[in-house]
Amino acid sequence: AATYDVEAVQAKWQPVWDRLEPFRADDEVVRSGEREKRYALTMFPYPSGDLHMGHGEVTALHDVLTRYWWQRGYEVLNPMGWDSFGLPAENAAIRNDAHPADYTYGNIDTQFESFRKYGASFDWSRRFNTSDPEYYRWTQWLFLRLFEQGLAYRKKSPVNWCPNDQTVLANEQVVDGACERCGAVVTKRELTQWYFRTTAYAQELLDSLDDLQPTWSDKVVNAQRNWIGRSEGAHVDFAVAGREQPITVYTTRPDTIFGTTFMVVAVDAALADELVTDAQRPAFEAYREEIRRETEIERLSTDRPKTGVDLGVTATNPVTGEQIPIWATDYVLADYGTGAVMGVPGGDQRDFEFATVMGLPIVRTTQPPADFEGEAYSGEGATINSPADGAASVGLDLNGMSVADAKSAAIAFLDEQGSGRGTVNFRLRDWLLSRQRYWGAPIPIIHCPVDGEVAVPDDQLPVELPALRGADLKPKGVSPLGGAEEWVNVSCPTCGGPAKRDTDTMDTFVDSSWYFLRYCSPHDDSQAFDPDLVNMWGPCDIYIGGDEHAVLHLLYARFFTKALRDLGLLSFGEPFSAYLSQGKVINNGRKMSKSLGNGVSLGGQLAEFGVDAVRLTLVFASPPEDNIDWADVSPSGSLKFLQRAWRLSGDVTSAPGTAPEAGDVALRKLTHKTVHEAADLIEKHRFNVMVARTMELVNATRKAIDSGCGPADPAVREAVEAVAILLSLVAPYVAEEMWERLGHQPTVARAGWPVVDEALLVEDSVTAVVQVRGKVRGRLEVSPDISEADLEAAALADEAVVRALDGATIRKVIVKAPKLVNIVVG
Numbered sequence: 001a002a003t004y005d006v007e008a009v010q011a012k013w014q015p016v017w018d019r020l021e022p023f024r025a026d027d028e029v030v031r032s033g034e035r036e037k038r039y040a041l042t043m044f045p046y047p048s049g050d051l052h053m054g055h056g057e058v059t060a061l062h063d064v065l066t067r068y069w070w071q072r073g074y075e076v077l078n079p080m081g082w083d084s085f086g087l088p089a090e091n092a093a094i095r096n097d098a099h100p101a102d103y104t105y106g107n108i109d110t111q112f113e114s115f116r117k118y119g120a121s122f123d124w125s126r127r128f129n130t131s132d133p134e135y136y137r138w139t140q141w142l143f144l145r146l147f148e149q150g151l152a153y154r155k156k157s158p159v160n161w162c163p164n165d166q167t168v169l170a171n172e173q174v175v176d177g178a179c180e181r182c183g184a185v186v187t188k189r190e191l192t193q194w195y196f197r198t199t200a201y202a203q204e205l206l207d208s209l210d211d212l213q214p215t216w217s218d219k220v221v222n223a224q225r226n227w228i229g230r231s232e233g234a235h236v237d238f239a240v241a242g243r244e245q246p247i248t249v250y251t252t253r254p255d256t257i258f259g260t261t262f263m264v265v266a267v268d269a270a271l272a273d274e275l276v277t278d279a280q281r282p283a284f285e286a287y288r289e290e291i292r293r294e295t296e297i298e299r300l301s302t303d304r305p306k307t308g309v310d311l312g313v314t315a316t317n318p319v320t321g322e323q324i325p326i327w328a329t330d331y332v333l334a335d336y337g338t339g340a341v342m343g344v345p346g347g348d349q350r351d352f353e354f355a356t357v358m359g360l361p362i363v364r365t366t367q368p369p370a371d372f373e374g375e376a377y378s379g380e381g382a383t384i385n386s387p388a389d390g391a392a393s394v395g396l397d398l399n400g401m402s403v404a405d406a407k408s409a410a411i412a413f414l415d416e417q418g419s420g421r422g423t424v425n426f427r428l429r430d431w432l433l434s435r436q437r438y439w440g441a442p443i444p445i446i447h448c449p450v451d452g453e454v455a456v457p458d459d460q461l462p463v464e465l466p467a468l469r470g471a472d473l474k475p476k477g478v479s480p481l482g483g484a485e486e487w488v489n490v491s492c493p494t495c496g497g498p499a500k501r502d503t504d505t506m507d508t509f510v511d512s513s514w515y516f517l518r519y520c521s522p523h524d525d526s527q528a529f530d531p532d533l534v535n536m537w538g539p540c541d542i543y544i545g546g547d548e549h550a551v552l553h554l555l556y557a558r559f560f561t562k563a564l565r566d567l568g569l570l571s572f573g574e575p576f577s578a579y580l581s582q583g584k585v586i587n588n589g590r591k592m593s594k595s596l597g598n599g600v601s602l603g604g605q606l607a608e609f610g611v612d613a614v615r616l617t618l619v620f621a622s623p624p625e626d627n628i629d630w631a632d633v634s635p636s637g638s639l640k641f642l643q644r645a646w647r648l649s650g651d652v653t654s655a656p657g658t659a660p661e662a663g664d665v666a667l668r669k670l671t672h673k674t675v676h677e678a679a680d681l682i683e684k685h686r687f688n689v690m691v692a693r694t695m696e697l698v699n700a701t702r703k704a705i706d707s708g709c710g711p712a713d714p715a716v717r718e719a720v721e722a723v724a725i726l727l728s729l730v731a732p733y734v735a736e737e738m739w740e741r742l743g744h745q746p747t748v749a750r751a752g753w754p755v756v757d758e759a760l761l762v763e764d765s766v767t768a769v770v771q772v773r774g775k776v777r778g779r780l781e782v783s784p785d786i787s788e789a790d791l792e793a794a795a796l797a798d799e800a801v802v803r804a805l806d807g808a809t810i811r812k813v814i815v816k817a818p819k820l821v822n823i824v825v826g
C-alpha cells in the first residue's frame with residue numbers, strides 16, 4: 001500500500017504555517033465583537049534541557065482543545081513563553097559550568113524549535129521569557145504595588161532552609177519535610193525574609209473554590225482546601241502567676257477545657273525561654289539543643305516517643321481554676337496558632353502519648369462509643385466530666401451536650417468571663433518569596449540606615465541583575481548579589497545618603513503568578529499589562545498542567561489575581577475558569593528517571609515515528625487525567641492508522657465542492673454522528689474517545705470505498721474531509737497533507753468545523769428484544785420513539801414469539817420501549 005514520507009511532509013508544512021500564522025490571535029476581531037474569545041493557557045516550561053515527554057503530552061492535549069476552538073470559529077489566545085528564572089535553571093547551569101543566562105537562553109532556543117516542529121498551535125508573536133528585563137521590570141513593579149499595600153513585608157522568623165540549595169523555601173516547597181526540588185531534608189533557620197501576605201486572602205481563596213469545583217479537577221480543589229486549612233476554634237487565656245499577660249492558646253476543641261491537665265509550649269518559641277525557671281533552665285537548654293539538631297521530618301513524625309521538659313511554672317485553667325503544669329516540647333510548632341497548646345490527653349492523641357510518658361493525668365471529656373478501643377477519642381459523643389461528678393460548680397456545665405453545642409457553650413462562657421474568644425484559624429502561612437540565589441528578579445528595595453526599607457522609584461525599574469560573569473554562583477547561604485559592590489551600594493532615593501540594595505532575588509513562582517496577564521499585551525513597555533486587553537481576554541477559559549502545582553503556582557496565581565483586582569488593575573478575581581490536570585507519562589509502571597534508566601526521550605520518539613504518530617499516541621492512550629505507560633502504547637500502530645487515513649484522501653474521486661446530499665446515506669449518517677459526538681467529547685475533555693470515533697469513521701470509509709458505494713460517491717468525500725478536520729486537532733501534518741490532496745488550499749487548521757445535519761442524526765430503527773420465560777425469543781426492528789402499546793402489539797404479533805408462547809396464558813407483559821418486551825406466562 002502507498003505510504004507518505006513522514007519527514008518530507010513535516011519539512012513541507014512547517015514553512016507554510018510560518019507564512020500563514022493561522023494561530024495569531026487578533027485583539028481587534030474580539031474587540032469588535034466579530035468573534036468570541038477563548039483564552040487557552042498551558043503551563044510554560046522551565047528551560048532546563050530540551051522538551052520531554054511530559055511537555056509532549058500536555059501540548060498534544062492542549063492543542064486538541066485550542067485547535068477545536070479555532071475550527072468552531074472562536075478567536076483563540078494560546079500563548080507560550082518561558083519560565084526562565086529560578087533554581088532549576090540555575091542549578092543546571094552550575095552543573096554544566098555555564099552562566100545561567102547562556103544556559104537558559106540556549107535551552108529556550110532549543111525548546112522553541114522543538115515546539116515548532118511539534119506543530120504546537122501557539123501564537124509565537126506573544127512569546128517572552130520571565131528573565132527578560134522587559135518582563136521582570138514589571139514583576140518588580142507589581143512587587144512594589146503589593147509592598148505599598150502592606151501585602152509584601154519583611155519579618156524575622158524560623159524559616160525552612162534547604163541545606164543543599166542553600167536557600168530558604170516557602171512552606172509549599174517543602175514536601176514531607178524535604179525540598180520539593182532536590183529532595184534534601186529541610187531544616188529550620190531564624191532569618192529575616194520577604195513575605196507576601198497570602199493569609200489576607202485565606203477566606204476568599206477558600207470560598208471561591210466552591211465556584212471553581214465544577215470546572216477544576218477535584219484533586220487540585222481538595223489539595224487547596226486542605227492547604228488553606230480553615231478551622232474554627234477559640235483562643236483561650238491561661239493566667240500565669242507573676243506574669244502580667246496570660247498565655248493564649250489556640251484550640252479547635254474548646255469543649256474539652258475541663259480535660260486540660262497541662263499546657264505545652266513549642267520548645268523553640270521565645271515564650272518557653274521566657275517562662276522557664278532558673279532551676280529548670282539547664283535541662284531546658286540541653287533539650288532545646290537536642291531539638292535544634294533534629295529535622296522537620298523527625299519533629300513531626302508521629303511514631304516517635306514524645307519528649308519534653310517541665311518549665312517549672314503553672315498556669316490557671318480559666319474554667320476550673322486549677323493549676324496545671326507548663327511543659328516545653330517539640331511536637332508543638334512555634335509558628336502555628338500561638339505556639340502554645342492546652343494539653344487534652346483524653347481527646348488528642350499527641351497529648352495522650354505525652355501525658356503517658358510524663359505521668360500526667362488523663363481525663364476524658366467526650367463519651368466514646370462502647371466498642372472504642374483507641375486511646376485519645378476525638379469523635380462525636382456526649383460531653384462528660386465537664387465538670388466531673390462531685391466537683392464544685394464553676395458556673396459552666398457542659399455534661400450531656402454534643403461536641404458542637406459544648407463548643408458554643410464553652411466559647412460563650414469564656415467570652416463572658418473575658419478569658420476567651422471564638423476564632424477562625426488557617427493553616428495557610430504567608431508566602432516566603434525571597435531567595436538567596438542569583439538567577440531571579442532582584443527585589444526592588446533599598447535599605448537605608450535613615451529611611452529603612454525604601455522602594456526603588458518606578459522610573460528606575462528594572463533593577464537589572466548584575467552580570468557577575470566569572471563569579472562563583474554556587475549556593476552559600478547569602479545571595480551572590482552581595483558580592484557586586486558597585487551594584488549594591490547606592491544612594492537612598494529618599495534622603496540621598498549611602499544605602500544598600502536588597503541582595504535577595506524573588507522566588508520564581510512570583511514570575512509565574514502573573515505571566516498569563518502579560519500575554520495579553522506582551523510588548524507594552526508602558527505598563528505591566530493593558531487592563532482593557534486583559535479584561536477582554538481574561539480570565540483563562542482553560543488551563544492545562546500537572547497537579548504537582550496544586551498548592552504552589554495555582555494558589556499563588558489566584559492570590560495575585562485577587563490582590564491585583566483589589567488594586568483596581570483587573571476586573572476579575574479568579575485567573576483560570578477551568579483547570580484540567582494531565583497525568584504523567586511513565587514507563588513500565590514507574591516514573592521515568594535517570595536512576596531507573598527507563599527514560600524515553602521525546603526527540604527520539606519523534607525521530608522514529610514522526611510528530612503526528614507521537615501526538616496521536618499521547619492523546620489516544622488514556623483520558624487526559626490518567627497516567628500513560630509508554631510500555632503499553634504503540635506509536636507504530638498510530639503511524640499505521642495515520643497512513644490508512646491518508647490513503648483515503650488519495651482514493652476520493654469526486655470533485656471538491658460536490659454536493660454530498662446525493663451520497664450514500666449510511667456513510668453520511670456515520671460522518672455526521674461522528675462529528676457531532678466529537679464536539680461533545682472534546683468539550684468534556686474526553687479526547688481519547690474522540691480519537692477512537694475518528695478511527696471508526698476511517699474504517700467505515702475504507703469499507704465504503706472498497707466494497708460499498710465506491711470512491712466516486714460524494715458521501716466518501718464528505719467523510720474524508722471530516723476525517724482530515726478531526727485529525728487536524730491531533731495530527732496536524734498528515735491532516736494538512738490530506739486536505740491538500742482533497743483539492744483544498746491550506747490550512748486545514750482553519751477550515752472550519754463541519755456543519756452537522758441534524759436530520760442525519762436521527763436513528764431510524766433500534767432493535768427491540770422480546771423475552772418469553774426469560775429467554776430471548778424474538779428481535780424486532782422498531783422506531784426509536786415507538787410507544788409502549790405499539791411495541792407490545794408488535795411483539796405479540798411476531799411469528800417467533802407466537803411459536804414460543806404456544807398458546808400459554810399470558811400473566812404479564814413488561815414493556816421498556818424501545819428496547820425490551822418481557823412476556824411472563826404461567
Ligand code: ANZ
Binds near residue numbers: 253339340
Ligand atoms: C485542645 C484539643 C483537644 C485539641 C482535642 C485537639 C483535640 P488544626 O485543626 O490543625 O488547626 N495545636 C494548636 N496549636 C498548635 C501548634 N502550634 N502545634 C501543634 N499543635 C497545635 O489543629 C488545632 C489543634 O492542634 C488545636 O486544638 C491544638 O490542640 C493543636 F481533643 O486543643 B487542640
